[in-house]
Amino acid sequence: MIIRELWHFMRVRKKFWLLPIFVVFVLFGGLLVLTQGTAVAPFIYTVF
Helix, strand or coil, rough: CCHHHHHHHHHHHCCCCHHHCCCCHHHHHHHHHCCCCCCCCCHHHHCC
């Protein structure tokens, strides 16, 4: 599991500052997947 290995890496190396970066990447990725080809896409583009 990638998430388990990532958590182990951050815990061992004390790199907890990486966690918010990965959370933002996952949220943006989910947003891109959800808005692909839907009627919500024009509203998402206005946010950025």
